[in-house]
Amino acid sequence: MRINLAVNGAEHALDVEPRTTLLDCLRDHLDLKGAHAGCEHGVCGACTVLVDGVAVRSCLMFAPQAEGVAITTIEGVTPGPGELSPIQDAFCETHGMQCGYCTPAMVLTAHALLADNPAPTREQIVEAISGNICRCTGYAQIVEAISLAAERMRGANRPSEPAR
Amino acid sequence: MKSAPFEYSRATSVDEACAMLAADENARVIAGGQTLVPMMAMRLARPARLVDIARITALSYIREDAGAVAIGATTRQCLVERDILVAAKLPLLARAIPFIGHAATRARGTVGGSLAHADPAAELALIAVTLDAVLSYRAANKTTDIPAREFFVGPMVTALPEGAMLTGVRLPVWSGEIGVGFHEVNARRSDFAFVSAAAQIERGNDGKAKRIAIGVGAATDCPIRLYAAEMQLTNTTLDAAKVKSAVIEALADIEPLEDLHATGAYRRRVAATLAARAVADAWAHAQEKTQRTTHAH
Numbered sequence: 001m002r003i004n005l006a007v008n009g010a011e012h013a014l015d016v017e018p019r020t021t022l023l024d025c026l027r028d029h030l031d032l033k034g035a036h037a038g039c040e041h042g043v044c045g046a047c048t049v050l051v052d053g054v055a056v057r058s059c060l061m062f063a064p065q066a067e068g069v070a071i072t073t074i075e076g077v078t079p080g081p082g083e084l085s086p087i088q089d090a091f092c093e094t095h096g097m098q099c100g101y102c103t104p105a106m107v108l109t110a111h112a113l114l115a116d117n118p119a120p121t122r123e124q125i126v127e128a129i130s131g132n133i134c135r136c137t138g139y140a141q142i143v144e145a146i147s148l149a150a151e152r153m154r155g156a157n158r159p160s161e162p163a164r
Numbered sequence: 165m166k167s168a169p170f171e172y173s174r175a176t177s178v179d180e181a182c183a184m185l186a187a188d189e190n191a192r193v194i195a196g197g198q199t200l201v202p203m204m205a206m207r208l209a210r211p212a213r214l215v216d217i218a219r220i221t222a223l224s225y226i227r228e229d230a231g232a233v234a235i236g237a238t239t240r241q242c243l244v245e246r247d248i249l250v251a252a253k254l255p256l257l258a259r260a261i262p263f264i265g266h267a268a269t270r271a272r273g274t275v276g277g278s279l280a281h282a283d284p285a286a287e288l289a290l291i292a293v294t295l296d297a298v299l300s301y302r303a304a305n306k307t308t309d310i311p312a313r314e315f316f317v318g319p320m321v322t323a324l325p326e327g328a329m330l331t332g333v334r335l336p337v338w339s340g341e342i343g344v345g346f347h348e349v350n351a352r353r354s355d356f357a358f359v360s361a362a363a364q365i366e367r368g369n370d371g372k373a374k375r376i377a378i379g380v381g382a383a384t385d386c387p388i389r390l391y392a393a394e395m396q397l398t399n400t401t402l403d404a405a406k407v408k409s410a411v412i413e414a415l416a417d418i419e420p421l422e423d424l425h426a427t428g429a430y431r432r433r434v435a436a437t438l439a440a441r442a443v444a445d446a447w448a449h450a451q452e453k454t455q456r457t458t459h460a461h
Contacts, residue, residue, distance in 0.1 A: 001172065017169065018169075018170055018171060018172035018214070019166065019167040019168070019169050019170055019204075021166075021167075021201075024166075039165070040165030040166075040205055041165055041201075041202035041205045041206060042198065042201070042202045042269060045266070045268065048268060051271070051272075054242070054271045055267065055268045055271065056268050056269075056271050056272050057198075057268050057269065057272075059165075059201075059205070060197055060198055060201045060202065060269070060272065061197060061201070061272065062167075062172065062194075062197070062201070062214070064172045064174070064216070065194070065197065065216060065218065068219075109268070127267075127353075128267060130266060130352075130353045130354050131265070131266025131267065131268050131269070131354060
């Protein structure tokens with residue numbers, strides 16, 4: 001069937017089978033490989049994307065259900081080509097990743113969290129990423145990354161602080 | 165983990181959805197899809213057609229309705245989680261909502277979807293049974309009400325007739341000084357519960373429990389009420405030892421679920437512990453509220 005998807009600010013008209021998940025649609029039809037297929041039944045969180053700014057599992061949505069909403073993938077969070085978002089920067093600095101499989105989903109989950117709550121407690125960060133499984137890091141550096149990003153993003157518009 | 169092929173239709177009204185369901189006996193309703201899509205991925209469900217009701221805006225609401233709070237079937241769980249009416253009027257529901265899946269599944273999952281699937285471990289089903297909620301469904305232009313305790317028939321089985329769609333649920337609001345408690349045990353945070361327990365208590369002016377509801381989920385085919393314990397404990401001061409023995413007694417006759425994760429004996433034992441804990445929390449919560457009100461006067 002013919003569907004229209006709004007992904008990372010661009011409109012796409014696509015021909016898909018109704019059973020195509022949003023995840024497969026992003027990866028196979030739009031070549032956005034940042035959304036990762038892990039368990040494909042909603043448990044691991046590796047396929048997380050933002051739907052209207054909120055973290056959801058793209059393996060638990062069929063592509064036709066995603067018509068009319070704004071989808072953001074990891075490819076859509078960078079401010080410009082070759083740049084990283086403050087959250088991505090923080091993940092690099094704190095070594096918030098090892099194999100990288102869960103990382104795009106962790107970063108997007110952090111984006112959704114910080115958009116909603118600019119000053120999360122450690123407990124709130126842990127709760128926010130509780131649906132994203134990481135088998136390498138032990139989560140400590142991921143929590144640290146989100147905390148660091150939150151601190152920087154809160155400070156970003158403070159006029160008294162020197163730029164960079 | 166790919167679904168079998170199906171046709172997809174999107175309904176914009178309840179009437180249209182009912183007509184689509186009536187026209188195809190292998191059609192199934194999809195709203196948030198957070199239970200149905202994994203079942204389809206694992207091929208535990210193979211509907212020939214999905215009728216998407218998520219865009220029926222008339223079914224997304226939370227409002228007061230004659231001594232109850234009415235919630236529409238397509239209302240997303242994340243909206244209930246943040247709703248001030250729910251927080252003020254349905255404290256037990258507000259307490260239980262964060263236990264449903266993860267934030268990412270609550271962002272899409274709906275109230276009606278969770279109830280209609282009737283997973284034995286579903287928190288919403290447990291709350292509906294504990295609060296004596298009334299569910300409504302529509303089939304062929306006729307709306308029917310059904311009490312929650314009659315709606316849930318078995319694991320993933322409900323009394324919903326073929327071709328019908330759930331339209332909403334009304335959860336009664338209790339008056340007076342209300343306290344609530346909710347507990348569950350699972351392998352990981354936000355994962356399916358092995359056992360869950362909910363309690364809501366109204367504290368009377370005499371310092372005794374005037375009204376009690378105790379529910380246990382995930383332990384049996386569908387959520388249950390511990391009616392015998394409720395009767396035994398009403399109009400008492402909820403002495404901890406009496407609460408424990410009353411819930412153990414009320415759980416003596418259940419037929420607990422048994423699987424790789426938890427044996428029946430384990431579920432029965434944990435059900436008693438969690439039910440007693442939920443009652444203790446609810447009682448402490450009700451006392452706290454009373455004290456606060458007294459100080460305010």
